[in-house]
Amino acid sequence: MKKEDILDAYRWRQATKEFDADRKIDEEDFEFILETGRLSPSSFGFEPWQFVVVRREDLLQKIKDHAWGAQGQALTASHFVLILARTPEAMRHDSDYIRHVVMDVQGRTEDEYALRVKRVREFQEQDYRLLDDERVFQEWIKRQTYIPLGNMMTAAAQIGIDSCPIEGFNQADIDELLISEGVMERGAWSLSVMVAFGHRARDFAPKTRRDFNEVVKYIG
Numbered sequence: 001m002k003k004e005d006i007l008d009a010y011r012w013r014q015a016t017k018e019f020d021a022d023r024k025i026d027e028e029d030f031e032f033i034l035e036t037g038r039l040s041p042s043s044f045g046f047e048p049w050q051f052v053v054v055r056r057e058d059l060l061q062k063i064k065d066h067a068w069g070a071q072g073q074a075l076t077a078s079h080f081v082l083i084l085a086r087t088p089e090a091m092r093h094d095s096d097y098i099r100h101v102v103m104d105v106q107g108r109t110e111d112e113y114a115l116r117v118k119r120v121r122e123f124q125e126q127d128y129r130l131l132d133d134e135r136v137f138q139e140w141i142k143r144q145t146y147i148p149l150g151n152m153m154t155a156a157a158q159i160g161i162d163s164c165p166i167e168g169f170n171q172a173d174i175d176e177l178l179i180s181e182g183v184m185e186r187g188a189w190s191l192s193v194m195v196a197f198g199h200r201a202r203d204f205a206p207k208t209r210r211d212f213n214e215v216v217k218y219i220g
């Protein structure tokens, strides 16, 4: 893997506002992209996400109707993904889900679980005071989901696939839609961000970024 090739992928990636609807991504390539999301890190390794790949045309149309930021993408993308975040209820230190991850996924013993949960409780109660405010807690959970989002978009760019992250939607409105469409259970999940994949319909204007020295500061 050459550094310059990796940087070229970053330079090439641009938020794709409209895809070429005739060009589909190979399933194997798409699974590679999803796998980079699955392997992403999260706070305490709790993986508070689910990636929902929407294939139903009628649902894509409804998502378009509910998401101002997905107007050109929802119906032209090759693959359209909803990144769901677990709710605070599921992510409390004493929840069944946390127990499941620590015991079944991470393979810890009962004693290790007890120690782990103590640390998580302190983190949630004192360090970040997540239990004081449901909204703050939910946003902390959603923050984790941007790591797989970034990884999937970069991985896609490295194999020549375009993408667009999308958070142009009304939160309450889209959550209601996804609950009523049977995509997620009320109280268990909330939509964090969407991401569309495919091939760009047309070339972009050159990418703009602030200068390196404006972005990076060294101390000492």
Ligand SMILES: Cc1cc2nc3c(=O)[nH]c(=O)nc-3n(C[C@H](O)[C@H](O)[C@H](O)COP(=O)(O)O)c2cc1C
Binding pocket: 013, 014, 015, 016, 017, 068, 069, 070, 164, 165, 166, 167, 168, 169, 193, 207, 208
């Ligand atoms: C979290 C996030 C949410 C975004 N939401 C939308 C969106 O709803 N619709 C859209 O067309 N672009 C969306 N964008 C794309 C940004 O506008 C774009 O990434 C930014 O302008 C930089 O341009 P570039 O990605 O082409 O380099 C989003 C980007 C991020 C990171």
